[in-house]
Amino acid sequence: MNFEYTEEHVAVRDAAREFAHSELLAGVIDRDTEGKFPKEQVKKMGELGFMGMMVDPKYNGGGMDTISYVLAMEEISKIDASASVCMSVNNSLVCWGLEKYGSEEQKEKYLKRLASGEIIGAFCLSEPEAGSDATSQKTSAELVGDHYVLNGTKNWITNGSSASVYLVIAQTDASKGHKGISVFIVEKGQEGFVIGKKEDKLGIRGSDTHSLMFSDVKVPISNRIGDEGFGFTFAMETLNGGRIGIAAQALGIAAGAYELALAYSKERKAFGKPISQHQAIQFKLADMATQIEAARLLVLKAAWLKDEGKDYAFASAMAKLYASEVAMNVTIEAVQVHGGYGYVKEYHVERLMRDAKITQIYEGTSEIQKIVISRSIIR
Numbered sequence: 001m002n003f004e005y006t007e008e009h010v011a012v013r014d015a016a017r018e019f020a021h022s023e024l025l026a027g028v029i030d031r032d033t034e035g036k037f038p039k040e041q042v043k044k045m046g047e048l049g050f051m052g053m054m055v056d057p058k059y060n061g062g063g064m065d066t067i068s069y070v071l072a073m074e075e076i077s078k079i080d081a082s083a084s085v086c087m088s089v090n091n092s093l094v095c096w097g098l099e100k101y102g103s104e105e106q107k108e109k110y111l112k113r114l115a116s117g118e119i120i121g122a123f124c125l126s127e128p129e130a131g132s133d134a135t136s137q138k139t140s141a142e143l144v145g146d147h148y149v150l151n152g153t154k155n156w157i158t159n160g161s162s163a164s165v166y167l168v169i170a171q172t173d174a175s176k177g178h179k180g181i182s183v184f185i186v187e188k189g190q191e192g193f194v195i196g197k198k199e200d201k202l203g204i205r206g207s208d209t210h211s212l213m214f215s216d217v218k219v220p221i222s223n224r225i226g227d228e229g230f231g232f233t234f235a236m237e238t239l240n241g242g243r244i245g246i247a248a249q250a251l252g253i254a255a256g257a258y259e260l261a262l263a264y265s266k267e268r269k270a271f272g273k274p275i276s277q278h279q280a281i282q283f284k285l286a287d288m289a290t291q292i293e294a295a296r297l298l299v300l301k302a303a304w305l306k307d308e309g310k311d312y313a314f315a316s317a318m319a320k321l322y323a324s325e326v327a328m329n330v331t332i333e334a335v336q337v338h339g340g341y342g343y344v345k346e347y348h349v350e351r352l353m354r355d356a357k358i359t360q361i362y363e364g365t366s367e368i369q370k371i372v373i374s375r376s377i378i379r
Protein backbone atom coordinates (compact mmCIF):
# COMPACT_ATOMS: atom_id res chain seq x y z
CA MET A 1 0.00 0.00 0.00
CA ASN A 2 1.15 3.52 -0.72
CA PHE A 3 -0.99 6.54 0.12
CA GLU A 4 1.45 9.08 -1.33
CA TYR A 5 0.75 11.05 -4.49
CA THR A 6 3.49 11.13 -7.11
CA GLU A 7 5.21 14.43 -7.96
CA GLU A 8 3.13 14.55 -11.13
CA HIS A 9 -0.11 14.13 -9.17
CA VAL A 10 0.83 16.98 -6.86
CA ALA A 11 1.75 19.19 -9.82
CA VAL A 12 -1.58 18.50 -11.56
CA ARG A 13 -3.54 19.10 -8.36
CA ASP A 14 -1.71 22.36 -7.68
CA ALA A 15 -2.17 23.56 -11.26
CA ALA A 16 -5.92 22.87 -11.06
CA ARG A 17 -6.13 24.62 -7.69
CA GLU A 18 -4.27 27.64 -9.02
CA PHE A 19 -6.49 27.78 -12.10
CA ALA A 20 -9.68 27.50 -10.03
CA HIS A 21 -8.64 30.35 -7.75
CA SER A 22 -7.29 32.64 -10.44
CA GLU A 23 -9.81 32.04 -13.24
CA LEU A 24 -13.01 30.56 -11.83
CA LEU A 25 -13.56 32.15 -8.44
CA ALA A 26 -14.03 35.80 -9.42
CA GLY A 27 -17.20 35.44 -11.49
CA VAL A 28 -18.67 32.28 -10.04
CA ILE A 29 -21.47 33.96 -8.06
CA ASP A 30 -22.57 36.06 -11.05
CA ARG A 31 -22.51 33.09 -13.42
CA ASP A 32 -24.66 31.15 -10.94
CA THR A 33 -27.13 34.02 -10.58
CA GLU A 34 -27.37 34.64 -14.31
CA GLY A 35 -27.17 30.99 -15.35
CA LYS A 36 -24.20 31.88 -17.53
CA PHE A 37 -22.03 29.16 -19.08
CA PRO A 38 -18.31 29.64 -18.24
CA LYS A 39 -17.33 29.83 -21.91
CA GLU A 40 -13.99 31.65 -21.64
CA GLN A 41 -13.01 29.65 -18.58
CA VAL A 42 -13.74 26.34 -20.33
CA LYS A 43 -11.65 27.51 -23.28
CA LYS A 44 -8.73 28.13 -20.91
CA MET A 45 -9.30 24.75 -19.31
CA GLY A 46 -8.81 23.27 -22.78
CA GLU A 47 -5.60 25.25 -23.31
CA LEU A 48 -4.26 23.97 -19.99
CA GLY A 49 -5.05 20.36 -20.92
CA PHE A 50 -7.98 19.79 -18.54
CA MET A 51 -10.50 18.76 -21.20
CA GLY A 52 -8.81 15.60 -22.45
CA MET A 53 -6.59 14.67 -19.54
CA MET A 54 -6.53 10.89 -20.01
CA VAL A 55 -6.45 10.83 -23.81
CA ASP A 56 -3.31 9.59 -25.56
CA PRO A 57 -1.07 12.53 -26.59
CA LYS A 58 -1.23 11.29 -30.20
CA TYR A 59 -4.88 12.46 -30.14
CA ASN A 60 -3.95 15.75 -28.42
CA GLY A 61 -4.69 14.47 -24.92
CA GLY A 62 -2.67 14.82 -21.72
CA GLY A 63 -1.81 11.11 -21.44
CA MET A 64 -2.45 11.28 -17.70
CA ASP A 65 -3.89 8.71 -15.35
CA THR A 66 -7.33 8.71 -13.74
CA ILE A 67 -5.87 9.72 -10.38
CA SER A 68 -4.59 12.97 -11.92
CA TYR A 69 -8.03 13.51 -13.43
CA VAL A 70 -9.88 13.10 -10.11
CA LEU A 71 -7.41 15.37 -8.31
CA ALA A 72 -8.03 18.09 -10.92
CA MET A 73 -11.79 17.50 -10.79
CA GLU A 74 -11.76 17.88 -6.99
CA GLU A 75 -9.92 21.21 -7.11
CA ILE A 76 -12.06 22.71 -9.86
CA SER A 77 -15.27 21.51 -8.20
CA LYS A 78 -14.30 23.20 -4.92
CA ILE A 79 -14.79 26.50 -6.71
CA ASP A 80 -17.10 25.96 -9.69
CA ALA A 81 -19.11 22.78 -10.17
CA SER A 82 -20.67 24.15 -13.37
CA ALA A 83 -17.22 24.26 -14.98
CA SER A 84 -16.30 20.87 -13.57
CA VAL A 85 -19.35 19.04 -14.94
CA CYS A 86 -18.50 20.36 -18.40
CA MET A 87 -14.97 19.04 -17.89
CA SER A 88 -16.18 15.71 -16.53
CA VAL A 89 -18.59 15.04 -19.40
CA ASN A 90 -15.98 15.94 -22.01
CA ASN A 91 -13.24 13.83 -20.39
CA SER A 92 -15.05 10.75 -19.21
CA LEU A 93 -18.26 10.45 -21.20
CA VAL A 94 -17.15 11.76 -24.58
CA CYS A 95 -13.35 11.46 -25.02
CA TRP A 96 -13.03 8.17 -23.14
CA GLY A 97 -15.75 6.40 -25.15
CA LEU A 98 -14.44 7.73 -28.45
CA GLU A 99 -10.86 6.76 -27.70
CA LYS A 100 -11.77 3.27 -26.47
CA TYR A 101 -14.40 2.33 -29.05
CA GLY A 102 -14.22 4.86 -31.90
CA SER A 103 -12.73 4.12 -35.33
CA GLU A 104 -9.41 5.68 -36.33
CA GLU A 105 -11.30 8.00 -38.67
CA GLN A 106 -13.61 9.13 -35.83
CA LYS A 107 -10.64 9.74 -33.56
CA GLU A 108 -8.87 11.80 -36.19
CA LYS A 109 -11.98 13.79 -37.02
CA TYR A 110 -13.49 14.31 -33.58
CA LEU A 111 -11.33 13.11 -30.69
CA LYS A 112 -8.33 15.31 -31.48
CA ARG A 113 -10.41 18.48 -31.33
CA LEU A 114 -12.35 17.33 -28.26
CA ALA A 115 -9.25 16.32 -26.30
CA SER A 116 -7.52 19.63 -26.97
CA GLY A 117 -10.62 21.53 -25.83
CA GLU A 118 -10.97 23.20 -29.22
CA ILE A 119 -14.55 21.91 -29.16
CA ILE A 120 -16.58 20.22 -26.45
CA GLY A 121 -18.87 17.22 -26.52
CA ALA A 122 -22.13 16.00 -24.99
CA PHE A 123 -23.40 12.55 -24.05
CA CYS A 124 -27.05 11.96 -24.93
CA LEU A 125 -28.66 9.00 -23.18
CA SER A 126 -31.53 10.39 -21.06
CA GLU A 127 -34.95 10.92 -22.56
CA PRO A 128 -38.25 12.28 -21.21
CA GLU A 129 -39.29 8.70 -20.35
CA ALA A 130 -35.86 7.09 -20.01
CA GLY A 131 -33.86 8.47 -17.10
CA SER A 132 -32.95 5.73 -14.62
CA ASP A 133 -34.69 3.21 -16.88
CA ALA A 134 -32.13 3.80 -19.60
CA THR A 135 -32.96 0.71 -21.67
CA SER A 136 -36.36 2.27 -22.59
CA GLN A 137 -34.89 4.32 -25.43
CA LYS A 138 -37.51 5.87 -27.72
CA THR A 139 -35.07 7.72 -29.99
CA SER A 140 -34.77 5.65 -33.15
CA ALA A 141 -32.17 5.36 -35.89
CA GLU A 142 -33.33 3.70 -39.08
CA LEU A 143 -30.84 2.58 -41.70
CA VAL A 144 -31.76 4.04 -45.09
CA GLY A 145 -29.13 3.44 -47.80
CA ASP A 146 -25.75 4.78 -46.67
CA HIS A 147 -27.00 6.65 -43.61
CA TYR A 148 -29.24 6.43 -40.55
CA VAL A 149 -32.29 8.61 -40.00
CA LEU A 150 -32.50 9.75 -36.41
CA ASN A 151 -35.74 10.74 -34.67
CA GLY A 152 -36.48 11.45 -31.02
CA THR A 153 -35.89 13.70 -28.03
CA LYS A 154 -33.10 13.73 -25.44
CA ASN A 155 -33.44 15.43 -22.07
CA TRP A 156 -31.18 17.09 -19.48
CA ILE A 157 -28.16 17.10 -21.75
CA THR A 158 -25.07 18.68 -20.16
CA ASN A 159 -23.18 20.97 -22.60
CA GLY A 160 -26.44 20.89 -24.59
CA SER A 161 -25.90 24.12 -26.50
CA SER A 162 -22.15 24.64 -26.07
CA ALA A 163 -21.15 21.25 -27.51
CA SER A 164 -20.20 20.76 -31.14
CA VAL A 165 -20.25 16.97 -31.08
CA TYR A 166 -22.97 14.78 -29.53
CA LEU A 167 -22.79 11.06 -28.75
CA VAL A 168 -26.40 9.98 -29.21
CA ILE A 169 -27.81 6.66 -28.02
CA ALA A 170 -30.71 5.37 -30.15
CA GLN A 171 -32.72 2.23 -30.93
CA THR A 172 -31.79 0.58 -34.21
CA ASP A 173 -33.87 -2.55 -33.56
CA ALA A 174 -36.57 -2.21 -30.90
CA SER A 175 -37.39 -5.94 -31.07
CA LYS A 176 -33.99 -6.70 -29.49
CA GLY A 177 -34.51 -4.50 -26.41
CA HIS A 178 -31.26 -3.11 -25.02
CA LYS A 179 -29.30 -5.30 -27.45
CA GLY A 180 -30.87 -3.32 -30.29
CA ILE A 181 -29.48 0.03 -29.08
CA SER A 182 -26.63 1.75 -30.97
CA VAL A 183 -24.56 4.93 -30.54
CA PHE A 184 -23.90 7.68 -33.08
CA ILE A 185 -21.81 10.80 -33.43
CA VAL A 186 -23.99 13.76 -34.41
CA GLU A 187 -22.66 17.21 -35.23
CA LYS A 188 -24.25 20.48 -34.22
CA GLY A 189 -26.00 22.27 -37.07
CA GLN A 190 -27.17 19.15 -38.90
CA GLU A 191 -30.53 19.61 -40.56
CA GLY A 192 -33.39 18.53 -38.29
CA PHE A 193 -31.28 18.81 -35.10
CA VAL A 194 -32.82 21.41 -32.79
CA ILE A 195 -31.52 22.48 -29.39
CA GLY A 196 -34.38 23.09 -26.94
CA LYS A 197 -34.60 25.63 -24.17
CA LYS A 198 -32.04 25.83 -21.40
CA GLU A 199 -33.23 24.33 -18.11
CA ASP A 200 -33.58 26.75 -15.17
CA LYS A 201 -31.97 24.66 -12.45
CA LEU A 202 -31.56 24.60 -8.65
CA GLY A 203 -27.78 24.22 -8.89
CA ILE A 204 -24.90 24.00 -11.37
CA ARG A 205 -26.70 26.92 -12.93
CA GLY A 206 -23.74 27.90 -15.13
CA SER A 207 -23.82 24.51 -16.83
CA ASP A 208 -25.97 24.55 -19.96
CA THR A 209 -28.52 21.78 -19.71
CA HIS A 210 -30.88 21.40 -22.66
CA SER A 211 -33.31 19.05 -24.31
CA LEU A 212 -32.41 18.11 -27.89
CA MET A 213 -34.80 17.23 -30.69
CA PHE A 214 -33.90 15.09 -33.70
CA SER A 215 -36.26 15.11 -36.63
CA ASP A 216 -35.14 13.02 -39.62
CA VAL A 217 -31.48 13.84 -38.95
CA LYS A 218 -29.20 12.05 -41.42
CA VAL A 219 -26.21 10.37 -39.79
CA PRO A 220 -23.62 8.60 -41.97
CA ILE A 221 -22.93 4.94 -41.15
CA SER A 222 -19.30 5.93 -40.52
CA ASN A 223 -20.55 7.94 -37.52
CA ARG A 224 -21.85 4.86 -35.70
CA ILE A 225 -19.49 3.87 -32.86
CA GLY A 226 -18.95 0.11 -32.85
CA ASP A 227 -21.45 -2.35 -34.26
CA GLU A 228 -25.22 -2.05 -34.31
CA GLY A 229 -26.49 -3.16 -30.90
CA PHE A 230 -23.37 -1.98 -29.06
CA GLY A 231 -24.90 1.28 -27.83
CA PHE A 232 -26.19 0.20 -24.42
CA THR A 233 -22.95 -1.51 -23.45
CA PHE A 234 -21.13 1.61 -24.66
CA ALA A 235 -23.33 3.79 -22.43
CA MET A 236 -22.91 1.58 -19.35
CA GLU A 237 -19.14 1.19 -19.79
CA THR A 238 -18.76 4.91 -20.33
CA LEU A 239 -20.86 5.72 -17.28
CA ASN A 240 -18.73 3.43 -15.12
CA GLY A 241 -15.86 5.85 -15.69
CA GLY A 242 -18.09 8.92 -15.73
CA ARG A 243 -19.24 8.11 -12.22
CA ILE A 244 -15.65 8.39 -10.98
CA GLY A 245 -15.60 11.94 -12.37
CA ILE A 246 -18.90 12.84 -10.71
CA ALA A 247 -17.74 11.25 -7.46
CA ALA A 248 -14.67 13.51 -7.64
CA GLN A 249 -16.93 16.47 -8.34
CA ALA A 250 -19.04 15.63 -5.27
CA LEU A 251 -15.86 15.27 -3.21
CA GLY A 252 -14.69 18.69 -4.41
CA ILE A 253 -18.01 20.35 -3.57
CA ALA A 254 -17.85 18.83 -0.06
CA ALA A 255 -14.18 19.75 0.45
CA GLY A 256 -14.74 23.29 -0.83
CA ALA A 257 -17.63 23.83 1.60
CA TYR A 258 -15.66 22.30 4.46
CA GLU A 259 -12.63 24.54 3.84
CA LEU A 260 -14.87 27.61 3.88
CA ALA A 261 -16.62 26.48 7.06
CA LEU A 262 -13.31 25.75 8.80
CA ALA A 263 -11.88 29.16 7.93
CA TYR A 264 -15.08 30.94 8.93
CA SER A 265 -15.25 29.09 12.26
CA LYS A 266 -11.82 30.48 13.19
CA GLU A 267 -12.82 34.06 12.40
CA ARG A 268 -16.37 34.29 13.65
CA LYS A 269 -16.70 34.97 17.36
CA ALA A 270 -19.70 34.10 19.52
CA PHE A 271 -19.99 34.02 23.31
CA GLY A 272 -16.54 35.60 23.60
CA LYS A 273 -14.49 33.18 21.47
CA PRO A 274 -14.14 31.90 17.90
CA ILE A 275 -16.94 29.46 17.16
CA SER A 276 -14.27 26.84 16.33
CA GLN A 277 -13.67 26.75 20.09
CA HIS A 278 -17.23 25.60 20.74
CA GLN A 279 -17.70 21.86 20.84
CA ALA A 280 -20.95 22.08 18.82
CA ILE A 281 -18.92 23.39 15.87
CA GLN A 282 -15.88 21.19 16.52
CA PHE A 283 -18.03 18.06 16.26
CA LYS A 284 -19.49 19.27 12.98
CA LEU A 285 -15.99 19.90 11.59
CA ALA A 286 -14.81 16.50 12.79
CA ASP A 287 -17.72 14.74 11.07
CA MET A 288 -17.20 16.71 7.87
CA ALA A 289 -13.45 16.00 7.75
CA THR A 290 -13.98 12.29 8.41
CA GLN A 291 -16.66 11.88 5.76
CA ILE A 292 -14.59 13.79 3.19
CA GLU A 293 -11.53 11.63 3.84
CA ALA A 294 -13.59 8.44 3.47
CA ALA A 295 -15.10 9.75 0.22
CA ARG A 296 -11.64 10.69 -1.07
CA LEU A 297 -10.33 7.19 -0.41
CA LEU A 298 -13.26 5.64 -2.30
CA VAL A 299 -12.77 8.01 -5.24
CA LEU A 300 -9.02 7.35 -5.40
CA LYS A 301 -9.55 3.59 -5.10
CA ALA A 302 -11.98 3.61 -8.04
CA ALA A 303 -9.53 5.71 -10.09
CA TRP A 304 -6.65 3.43 -9.17
CA LEU A 305 -8.57 0.29 -10.17
CA LYS A 306 -9.32 1.88 -13.55
CA ASP A 307 -5.66 2.80 -14.04
CA GLU A 308 -4.61 -0.73 -13.11
CA GLY A 309 -6.95 -2.20 -15.72
CA LYS A 310 -9.02 -3.95 -13.05
CA ASP A 311 -12.83 -4.04 -12.79
CA TYR A 312 -14.00 -0.69 -11.44
CA ALA A 313 -17.79 -0.62 -12.05
CA PHE A 314 -18.57 -1.60 -8.47
CA ALA A 315 -15.99 0.79 -6.98
CA SER A 316 -17.12 3.73 -9.12
CA ALA A 317 -20.75 3.18 -8.09
CA MET A 318 -19.71 3.06 -4.42
CA ALA A 319 -17.56 6.18 -4.80
CA LYS A 320 -20.35 8.13 -6.47
CA LEU A 321 -22.99 6.93 -4.02
CA TYR A 322 -20.94 7.82 -0.97
CA ALA A 323 -19.26 11.00 -2.19
CA SER A 324 -22.57 12.50 -3.33
CA GLU A 325 -24.21 11.75 0.04
CA VAL A 326 -21.19 13.37 1.73
CA ALA A 327 -21.46 16.40 -0.57
CA MET A 328 -25.06 16.90 0.52
CA ASN A 329 -24.40 16.36 4.25
CA VAL A 330 -21.26 18.48 4.36
CA THR A 331 -22.67 21.42 2.42
CA ILE A 332 -25.77 21.53 4.64
CA GLU A 333 -23.51 21.56 7.70
CA ALA A 334 -21.24 24.21 6.13
CA VAL A 335 -24.27 26.48 5.75
CA GLN A 336 -25.17 25.78 9.38
CA VAL A 337 -21.66 26.67 10.60
CA HIS A 338 -21.95 29.99 8.73
CA GLY A 339 -25.35 30.70 10.32
CA GLY A 340 -27.17 33.60 8.64
CA TYR A 341 -24.14 34.38 6.47
CA GLY A 342 -24.34 30.88 5.04
CA TYR A 343 -27.77 31.65 3.65
CA VAL A 344 -26.55 34.51 1.44
CA LYS A 345 -24.72 34.16 -1.86
CA GLU A 346 -21.59 36.09 -0.91
CA TYR A 347 -20.28 33.27 1.29
CA HIS A 348 -20.46 30.58 -1.44
CA VAL A 349 -21.72 27.72 0.74
CA GLU A 350 -25.39 28.08 -0.22
CA ARG A 351 -24.37 27.64 -3.90
CA LEU A 352 -22.27 24.60 -3.06
CA MET A 353 -25.28 23.15 -1.18
CA ARG A 354 -27.48 23.64 -4.25
CA ASP A 355 -24.77 22.26 -6.53
CA ALA A 356 -24.32 19.18 -4.32
CA LYS A 357 -27.85 17.90 -4.96
CA ILE A 358 -27.29 17.05 -8.62
CA THR A 359 -24.44 14.68 -7.76
CA GLN A 360 -27.04 12.37 -6.18
CA ILE A 361 -29.03 12.43 -9.42
CA TYR A 362 -26.98 12.58 -12.63
CA GLU A 363 -24.92 9.77 -14.13
CA GLY A 364 -27.21 7.42 -12.21
CA THR A 365 -29.15 8.37 -9.08
CA SER A 366 -28.06 7.09 -5.66
CA GLU A 367 -30.76 4.45 -6.01
CA ILE A 368 -29.26 3.27 -9.34
CA GLN A 369 -25.80 3.09 -7.73
CA LYS A 370 -27.32 0.82 -5.07
CA ILE A 371 -28.71 -1.41 -7.85
CA VAL A 372 -25.25 -1.62 -9.46
CA ILE A 373 -23.57 -2.32 -6.10
CA SER A 374 -26.11 -4.86 -4.86
CA ARG A 375 -26.10 -6.78 -8.17
CA SER A 376 -22.31 -7.05 -7.95
CA ILE A 377 -22.50 -8.29 -4.37
CA ILE A 378 -25.27 -10.83 -4.95
CA ARG A 379 -24.14 -12.25 -8.30
Ligand code: CAA
Pocket (backbone or CB within 6 Å): 085, 089, 093, 123, 125, 126, 131, 132, 133, 134, 135, 156, 157, 158, 178, 232, 233, 236, 237, 239, 240, 313, 362, 363, 364, 365, 368, 371, 372
Ligand atom coordinates in the same frame (compact mmCIF):
# COMPACT_ATOMS: atom_id res chain seq x y z
N1 CAA B 1 -21.44 -1.75 -16.49
C1 CAA B 1 -21.44 -2.57 -17.56
N2 CAA B 1 -22.56 -3.16 -18.02
C2 CAA B 1 -23.69 -2.92 -17.35
C3 CAA B 1 -23.76 -2.08 -16.23
C4 CAA B 1 -22.56 -1.49 -15.79
N3 CAA B 1 -22.54 -0.66 -14.74
N4 CAA B 1 -25.05 -2.04 -15.79
C5 CAA B 1 -25.76 -2.81 -16.60
N5 CAA B 1 -24.94 -3.34 -17.56
C6 CAA B 1 -25.31 -4.25 -18.63
C7 CAA B 1 -25.84 -5.58 -18.08
O1 CAA B 1 -24.80 -6.48 -17.82
C8 CAA B 1 -26.74 -6.05 -19.21
O2 CAA B 1 -25.95 -6.58 -20.25
P1 CAA B 1 -26.28 -8.03 -20.87
O3 CAA B 1 -27.72 -8.05 -21.24
O4 CAA B 1 -25.33 -8.16 -22.03
O5 CAA B 1 -26.01 -9.02 -19.79
C9 CAA B 1 -27.30 -4.75 -19.75
O6 CAA B 1 -26.40 -3.71 -19.34
C10 CAA B 1 -28.69 -4.44 -19.24
O7 CAA B 1 -28.61 -4.44 -17.85
P2 CAA B 1 -29.80 -4.92 -16.93
O8 CAA B 1 -30.39 -6.20 -17.44
O9 CAA B 1 -29.28 -4.92 -15.54
O10 CAA B 1 -30.86 -3.75 -17.20
P3 CAA B 1 -31.80 -3.01 -16.20
O11 CAA B 1 -32.73 -2.25 -17.05
O12 CAA B 1 -32.35 -3.93 -15.16
O13 CAA B 1 -30.81 -2.01 -15.39
C11 CAA B 1 -29.48 -0.03 -15.17
C12 CAA B 1 -29.89 -1.21 -16.04
C13 CAA B 1 -28.23 -0.44 -14.38
C14 CAA B 1 -30.55 0.40 -14.21
C15 CAA B 1 -29.16 1.07 -16.19
O14 CAA B 1 -30.35 1.36 -16.92
C16 CAA B 1 -28.62 2.34 -15.60
O15 CAA B 1 -27.44 2.40 -15.30
N6 CAA B 1 -29.46 3.38 -15.47
C17 CAA B 1 -29.00 4.70 -15.09
C18 CAA B 1 -28.69 5.51 -16.31
C19 CAA B 1 -27.80 6.66 -16.03
O16 CAA B 1 -26.84 6.56 -15.27
N7 CAA B 1 -28.09 7.78 -16.66
C20 CAA B 1 -27.28 8.91 -16.55
C21 CAA B 1 -27.49 9.78 -17.75
S1 CAA B 1 -26.01 10.48 -18.37
C22 CAA B 1 -25.73 11.88 -17.47
O17 CAA B 1 -26.32 12.13 -16.46
C23 CAA B 1 -24.62 12.67 -18.01
C24 CAA B 1 -24.62 14.10 -17.68
O18 CAA B 1 -25.11 14.89 -18.44
C25 CAA B 1 -23.90 14.58 -16.48
